[in-house]
Amino acid sequence: MNSSTEEDYLKAIYMLSAQHSSGVSTSAIAERMETKASSVTDMLKKLSEKGFINYVKYQGVTLQQKGSDVAIKVIRKHRLWEVFLCTKLNFTWDEIHEVAEQLEHITSVKLVDSLDQFLGYPKVDPHGDPIPDKNGNFHKIKEVALRDLKVGEKAVLIGVREDSREFLKYLESIKLLLGSKMEVLNKFEFDESVLIKVNGGNEIMLSSLVCKNLSVTYDKNKK
């Protein structure tokens, strides 16, 4: 019934939706799933027929409630198992993902909830990503405007306060996406612009206006 392949697709679509806000493209899914676009098309038809997604040919994909529920449950399981592997079995950061990728497909509601309890109802996984509770609700994380960060602080982009078409276009052009990690390298008082490093890579200067409109949360990620 609930094939783990379908779950993987729904999870991928969920993850990608969070970043692109419009429909998710076939090729984006293909890249993430490490498969061919034609295979994705096949699967999208199936998921659409089963009521998991909204799919219109050539138009990309959005999740239906039902699909989102499945994705969130899988993410919950994945992240709880990661906590288990790290805190109970002493796995290191780089070892947990691969195994959790398998464990996330075990189907037993009782197992997940018992594990959650056993682990002490953790709110975030070892990467700092939030773990949805048994009702699928994510723990609210502290939201801060980028301009309020101090030099040297690290954060993750979690939202935009002004979402005009142009602004989003702009963000996309400079590769600032939801989930992007950033570090404040310098703040210039005279015009309130900020220099940041994105995802440990290139450095970008952001204007006062932009900084005001970016919501971030502190990145507790130790890595």
Add this chain to the structure above:
Amino acid sequence: MNSSTEEDYLKAIYMLSAQHSSGVSTSAIAERMETKASSVTDMLKKLSEKGFINYVKYQGVTLQQKGSDVAIKVIRKHRLWEVFLCTKLNFTWDEIHEVAEQLEHITSVKLVDSLDQFLGYPKVDPHGDPIPDKNGNFHKIKEVALRDLKVGEKAVLIGVREDSREFLKYLESIKLLLGSKMEVLNKFEFDESVLIKVNGGNEIMLSSLVCKNLSVTYDKNKK
């Protein structure tokens, strides 16, 4: 590569081999796997080509070393997970099997060995069945001759000391198989015969000679 279906077949064959000593029949496997005999035949051909089993048409099946290794690893995982579910997540007896049936197919050597350590290297699972160690060796269990049991004691048949063709035939005819559970109901001194109840069902009178040749181990199973 290592499809979980193949693992399930090898495990089934392993379990059935332990009881029948001769080759395992297609229909026995089909029954255990809850599938059709024709499907089993297909799979046996594949497993044979891959060197997991010895398969001769119409003659039944035995495991090759390679197949036995796979089966034992799966059994090790299954039983360790059962311990985990019982002792750490407070699952009850009847709930563990189904979930362990899924968990046993997770492929990560490090996971299994870490779990083993985390659980304190248990020697038996919650059903009292032995857990092979990481080298595939089963913990040696205390072997006793049936005639040395006292009235009221319970045991499991683990071997025969005399394995003539007729003796094995006899055991099969009275449904005394390896793994059969028995309880000593009465012992008759005058001819050293023993009355036992088999698998909680029918009662059988065993002669002195038979008792001397049956190896059992005490049944610590609380059920």
Add this chain to the structure above:
DNA sequence: ATACATATTTAGGCTTGTCTAAAAATATAT
């Protein structure tokens, strides 16, 4: 607006593991 490039879908095939129905081998009973 047209031509080119890119993204997406379709068509047809492959593998794994399953099934049913029919054929072949083995086992059993007289």
Add this chain to the structure above:
DNA sequence: ATATATTTTTAGACAAGCCTAAATATGTAT
């Protein structure tokens, strides 16, 4: 020893997921 019953295998099909190659849409640049 022969007929009957049972077990096992073969043949042919199907669904899920994947692939390659070709066709079709969409996007972009002039």
